[in-house]
Amino acid sequence: MFDSTASNLTSQQSWANLMQDHDAIRLLETTVLPPYLNSCRWFAGKARQQAYFRVQFAHEIPYRADAETSDQAFLVIVEVGYADGETESYLLPLSFVERAQPEIPPKGILTTALFDQKPGRIVDAIYDERFRRALYFNLVHQETLTQQSGQLRFHRGRGLAADDIDAEVSSRVLPVDSSNSALVFGISSQGEKYFLKLYRKLFQETNPEVELVSFLTEKSNFDHIPAYAGSVVWEQETGADVTLGMMQRMVENRHDSWNQTGDDLNDFLYAVPNRLFSVKEEVFERVELLGRRTGQMHLALYNSDPDEAAFAPEPFSDEYREFIIQRFENLLERRYNLLIDNYVKLDPLAQRLAWVFMEAKEMIDEFVDDFRNRPLESLRIRIHGDYHLGQVLVTGKDFIIIDFEGEPESSIAERKIKHSPLKDVAGMIRSYHYAVSAKLFGSTETAGIEPDHLQRVSERWFKLIRDTYLDAYLETIGSPHPLFKNNSEVNFLLLVYLLEKAVYELGYEISYRPAWVKIPLKGIMDVIREIEKIRIADPTRDSELPLLQVGLLQSKKE
Ligand SMILES: Nc1ncnc2c1ncn2[C@@H]1O[C@H](COP(=O)(O)OP(=O)(O)O)[C@@H](O)[C@H]1O
Numbered sequence: 001m002f003d004s005t006a007s008n009l010t011s012q013q014s015w016a017n018l019m020q021d022h023d024a025i026r027l028l029e030t031t032v033l034p035p036y037l038n039s040c041r042w043f044a045g046k047a048r049q050q051a052y053f054r055v056q057f058a059h060e061i062p063y064r065a066d067a068e069t070s071d072q073a074f075l076v077i078v079e080v081g082y083a084d085g086e087t088e089s090y091l092l093p094l095s096f097v098e099r100a101q102p103e104i105p106p107k108g109i110l111t112t113a114l115f116d117q118k119p120g121r122i123v124d125a126i127y128d129e130r131f132r133r134a135l136y137f138n139l140v141h142q143e144t145l146t147q148q149s150g151q152l153r154f155h156r157g158r159g160l161a162a163d164d165i166d167a168e169v170s171s172r173v174l175p176v177d178s179s180n181s182a183l184v185f186g187i188s189s190q191g192e193k194y195f196l197k198l199y200r201k202l203f204q205e206t207n208p209e210v211e212l213v214s215f216l217t218e219k220s221n222f223d224h225i226p227a228y229a230g231s232v233v234w235e236q237e238t239g240a241d242v243t244l245g246m247m248q249r250m251v252e253n254r255h256d257s258w259n260q261t262g263d264d265l266n267d268f269l270y271a272v273p274n275r276l277f278s279v280k281e282e283v284f285e286r287v288e289l290l291g292r293r294t295g296q297m298h299l300a301l302y303n304s305d306p307d308e309a310a311f312a313p314e315p316f317s318d319e320y321r322e323f324i325i326q327r328f329e330n331l332l333e334r335r336y337n338l339l340i341d342n343y344v345k346l347d348p349l350a351q352r353l354a355w356v357f358m359e360a361k362e363m364i365d366e367f368v369d370d371f372r373n374r375p376l377e378s379l380r381i382r383i384h385g386d387y388h389l390g391q392v393l394v395t396g397k398d399f400i401i402i403d404f405e406g407e408p409e410s411s412i413a414e415r416k417i418k419h420s421p422l423k424d425v426a427g428m429i430r431s432y433h434y435a436v437s438a439k440l441f442g443s444t445e446t447a448g449i450e451p452d453h454l455q456r457v458s459e460r461w462f463k464l465i466r467d468t469y470l471d472a473y474l475e476t477i478g479s480p481h482p483l484f485k486n487n488s489e490v491n492f493l494l495l496v497y498l499l500e501k502a503v504y505e506l507g508y509e510i511s512y513r514p515a516w517v518k519i520p521l522k523g524i525m526d527v528i529r530e531i532e533k534i535r536i537a538d539p540t541r542d543s544e545l546p547l548l549q550v551g552l553l554q555s556k557k558e
């Protein structure tokens with residue numbers, strides 16, 4: 001665990017003059033920041049060979065309550081350099097606290113320190129109430145704070161109620177350990193009302209989440225997202241605007257749809273030993289509702305207003321197809337290598353699935369060629385981009401969709417590319433498959449059920465749920481609709497995105513949850529079977545490829 005007392009930073013300067021003390025900054029960069037960042041969940045560079053940590057910028061945010069000079073935070077931008085590959089920038093707000101404060105957890109303390117003979121601690125400012133208040137104040141008053149390099153611009157969105165501009169606020173850090181940090185603001189007598197996400201890993205771009213959430217709040221009537229209440233942007237002197245944070249309405253939720261689906265699956269599995277196939281009607285209703293909400297989100301993102309070029313629908317150009325193919329082929333190659341390197345560590349079922357996946361290489365190549373050449377008249381729009389059950393909050397009987405940042409592995413430029421909305425649909429279908437597979441392979445509810453039987457009933461559950469979701473989705477979009485040319489294109493594109501997603505997931509599971517590798521492999525297998533069906537049904541195809549040995553998978557018991 002990180003030990004904040006291991007170093008003591010001493011400066012003759014006051015805290016407000018931190019940046020003038022080059023020795024103190026050097027000490028921070030060499031002895032404090034490396035162990036501290038490596039202890040943070042949001043720091044993504046832990047597995048890379050780190051070369052240096054540099055305080056690149058330190059923007060000042062004064063605390064308004066009193067005028068003491070030490071009363072300010074620094075929004076520090078830390079540049080991290082690595083032995084190979086690109087550098088990264090992280091946002092680390094810093095505050096100096098002179099008195100011990102019980103609300104600051106050990107994981108928020110960087111070091112003990114002495115500034116101008118005043119002892120205290122340097123802490124992550126999100127844990128300092130003064131900083132949180134200052135953020136709220138600047139945001140609701142749409143302040144601009146001039147900095148040595150560029151300016152900090154605070155925007156207010158439509159989701160912020162006029163009455164709350166001068167209201168007394170309380171605040172806290174939401175205890176979710178994720179890739180960003182979340183602050184919550186309460187308005188007296190109304191409870192917790194606003195949710196502010198501070199982005200940690202920064203990109204030289206406006207975050208896609210701000211673009212999508214502000215568009216949906218201010219330019220559409222889709223209200224199944226938390227309304228956009230504002231953002232914090234660093235406008236650089238030269239270069240693009242960098243999004244540092246975004247505020248939305250706080251959503252009261254019981255849990256997310258991943259947990260809810262897990263509960264539904266528990267009910268389902270309890271009945272299996274009694275040879276009952278039982279899915280409550282309310283489960284289908286929920287899945288249908290999610291299909292409808294997904295469709296409504298896409299209809300809201302489908303925008304033909306010529307003044308909104310960033311959201312205008314686009315065709316399946318050759319350029320887009322090449323981009324997807326390049327990305328997919330790179331991914332495929334990396335995944336084959338990962339599988340080869342980790343093959344002996346896989347359990348027997350995963351090994352068999354991996355084998356069929358590798359055997360299918362030529363068939364997948366043929367399918368990719370098909371995607372390159374096939375006439376496609378469906379359209380592409382901005383989409384959620386990282387859509388799965390964990391991104392849907394359950395509020396009473398309805399849903400609220402969150403986290404529009406896009407896929408964590410992609411660059412920001414890639415995340416802003418328009419895709420068929422079927423990419424989101426594929427993400428959600430994969431997620432239902434994950435939910436049932438995770439139960440099937442690893443929970444106490446399934447212990448003692450004969451594996452082949454369990455596999456059969458789980459597949460039945462998945463197909464029913466998938467079709468219920470898809471039917472409700474397509475019905476909501478309506479037919480005909482320019483987004484989808486016809487059923488044949490819908491089926492084909494869905495296979496493209498399902499395959500891409502499952503291949504992506506394969507890498508995630510090998511790296512993070514090896515016991516779950518068979519889940520995406522099974523997903524890949526399902527797509528391969530569908531591709532094979534298309535091949536067999538098409539008399540014009542003169543392919544020499546042999547049929548796959550998928551029979552390998554059927555008879556063996558675990
Ligand atoms: N508007 C909101 N209101 C209430 N809770 C929220 C809201 N947005 C997100 N959350 C909670 O915070 C968690 C992290 O949010 P998310 O947007 O997924 O951040 P990250 O990008 O860091 O994963 C979510 O899983 C959810 O529990």
Ligand SMILES: O=P(O)(O)O[C@H]1O[C@H](CO)[C@@H](O[C@H]2O[C@H](CO)[C@@H](O)[C@H](O)[C@H]2O)[C@H](O)[C@H]1O
Binds near residue numbers: 389432435505
């Ligand atoms: O949540 P993130 O945006 O960081 O996404 C990563 O982690 C996800 C897991 O938390 C992972 O999602 C996969 O597992 C989910 C169940 O845990 C499942 O619902 C998703 O369908 C499946 O893709 C995601 O792939 C990864 O990028």
